[in-house]
Amino acid sequence: MSEHPRGRFDLQPSPDAERAFEDARTRGRLHHAWLLCGPEGVGKATFAYRAARRLLGAVPDPSRGPLGSRPDDPVCRLISAQSHPDLLVLERLVDGGKTKKSISVDQARDLPEFFSKSPSQAQARVAIIDAADDLNPNAANALLKILEEPPEHGVLLMVTHAPGRLLATIRSRCRRLAFPVWSHDALRRLVLDRSDIDGDEAERIAAMAAGSPGAALALSGGPALDADRLARRWVEDGAVDRAEQQKIADTFRGPEGQARFDTLMDRLIAAVKAQALDQPPGQGSDWADLWSRLSELPDRTAGLNLDRGDALAGALADLARVKTQSRDLGRGRAA
Numbered sequence: 001m002s003e004h005p006r007g008r009f010d011l012q013p014s015p016d017a018e019r020a021f022e023d024a025r026t027r028g029r030l031h032h033a034w035l036l037c038g039p040e041g042v043g044k045a046t047f048a049y050r051a052a053r054r055l056l057g058a059v060p061d062p063s064r065g066p067l068g069s070r071p072d073d074p075v076c077r078l079i080s081a082q083s084h085p086d087l088l089v090l091e092r093l094v095d096g097g098k099t100k101k102s103i104s105v106d107q108a109r110d111l112p113e114f115f116s117k118s119p120s121q122a123q124a125r126v127a128i129i130d131a132a133d134d135l136n137p138n139a140a141n142a143l144l145k146i147l148e149e150p151p152e153h154g155v156l157l158m159v160t161h162a163p164g165r166l167l168a169t170i171r172s173r174c175r176r177l178a179f180p181v182w183s184h185d186a187l188r189r190l191v192l193d194r195s196d197i198d199g200d201e202a203e204r205i206a207a208m209a210a211g212s213p214g215a216a217l218a219l220s221g222g223p224a225l226d227a228d229r230l231a232r233r234w235v236e237d238g239a240v241d242r243a244e245q246q247k248i249a250d251t252f253r254g255p256e257g258q259a260r261f262d263t264l265m266d267r268l269i270a271a272v273k274a275q276a277l278d279q280p281p282g283q284g285s286d287w288a289d290l291w292s293r294l295s296e297l298p299d300r301t302a303g304l305n306l307d308r309g310d311a312l313a314g315a316l317a318d319l320a321r322v323k324t325q326s327r328d329l330g331r332g333r334a335a
Contacts, residue, residue: 005043005045005046005049005130006079006082007071007080008046008049009064009068009069009070009071009076010064010194011043011190011213012043012064012065012067012068013042013044013046013179013213014042014043014047014177014179014180015065015066017036017047017177017178017179018047018050018051018065018066018067019066020177021051021066021067021177022054022066022067024175025054030155031174031175032147032150032151032154032155032156033147033150033155033156033158033173033174033175034051034155034157034158034174034175034176034177035132035158035160035166035171035174035175035176035177036048036158036159036160036177037160037163037176037177037178037179038161038178038180038181039161039179039181039211039212040212040214041209041212041213041214041215042179042180042181042182042211042212042213042214043179043213043214044131044159044160044179045128045130045131045159046214047067047177047179048128048130048157048159049079049128050065050067050068050069051067051157052079052087052126052128052157053067053069053073053075053076053079054067054069055122055123055124055126055155056075056079056084056086056087056121056122056126057075057121057122057123058070058073058076059073059075075121075122084121085120085121086119086120086121086124086125086126087126087127087128088111088114088125088126088127089128089130090103090107090108090110090111090128090129090130091103091130091131092134093107098258098302101134102134102136102139103129103134103135103136103139104138104139105136105138105139105141105142107139108138108139108142108143109142111127111142111143111156112142112145112146115127115146115151116151118153119153123153124153124154124155125151125153125154125155126154126155126156126157127154127155127156128157128158129143129156129157129158129159130159131158131159131160131161132158132159132160132166132170133160133161133162133165133166140166140167140170143170144170147169147170147173147174148173156174158174163176180211181210181211181212182209182211182212182213182216183211184206184207185206186213187205187206187209187211187212187216188202188203188205188206190213190216190217191205191206191216191217191219191220194217194220195220197220197225201225205219205220205225208228208270223260224263224267227260227264227266227267228267228270228271230248230264230267231264231267231268231270231271232267234268234271234316234319235268235271235272235274235275235319235323236271236275240316240320245312245313245316246309248264248312249308249309249312249313250309252308252309252312257308258302258308261298261301261308261311261312262298264312265294265297265298265312265315266298268294268315268319269291269294269295272287272290272294272319273291276290276291279326283326283329286322286325286326286329287322287326289322290318290319290322293318294315297311297314297315
């Protein structure tokens with residue numbers, strides 16, 4: 001898997017957004033709250049950490065873009081270690097190996113206390129919310145109080161994948177920065193620059209990433225790429241060996257099992273989607289229905305605490321049925 005956004009230094013999500021932010025900062029017109037808008041995976045959180053490093057005093061490194069800085073800078077090292085006293089990050093907590101569904105009001109209530117204190121090492125205090133879409137209703141209301149009474153030396157950076165779902169009173173008090181999807185060529189160059197993958201594989205990853213540099217980087221990593229190859233083989237090539245299936249299910253145990261299951265299901269869903277879109281007109285309904293069922297499976301498995309190996313077995317049995325139906329339909333049309 002790709003590294004966390006706090007550890008990315010060579011990825012510049014949007015030069016236009018960086019120039020706009022840096023221009024506002026250098027001219028002394030920095031807004032107290034910024035809404036970073038765009039589809040999931042286009043680099044909004046990466047931008048938030050790049051901006052936070054600059055606000056907290058990291059020495060600029062122009063070779064890495066307008067908000068670039070070096071990984072060995074003392075400020076950057078504190079941020080990477082999650083130990084900078086002037087940075088607060090709100091994100092969904094992990095409890096017992098499971099990520100909670102929302103950012104709680106108790107987390108949001110940390111903001112007033114954090115911003116009430118003077119900066120200890122920098123000229124400002126910075127809070128990142130990743131993502132504002134995850135705030136539960138009470139947490140959103142707690143955030144609104146901060147926006148109504150902006151802190152004197154505070155800057156709030158809020159990631160949002162769906163700004164229309166936020167309270168209008170929150171949106172109206174923030175300055176927006178838009179993060180567009182990346183072009184296919186830009187994603188291909190990113191993959192080639194950041195990995196040992198060859199050109200053909202980079203082309204495929206760029207197509208699968210659908211405009212998301214985060215997805216492209218994740219797919220470039222060994223586990224995600226291996227999972228994608230496996231999922232495509234299951235969808236395209238035939239039956240799944242039971243011994244192989246059991247061996248894979250065994251990897252779903254332990255603290256890292258959830259991540260492996262999620263990665264494999266993500267790539268299986270993507271492979272089924274591609275198959276559905278590739279069907280002739282009027283013949284893709286079975287594949288589309290399978291895509292819909294599989295898309296709901298990871299959340300249902302986590303929500304009901306189902307066995308991940310059993311969930312995979314059910315998904316593959318469902319896949320086998322659809323492949324048989326599709327094959328029989330093709331034979332019937334040929335006859």
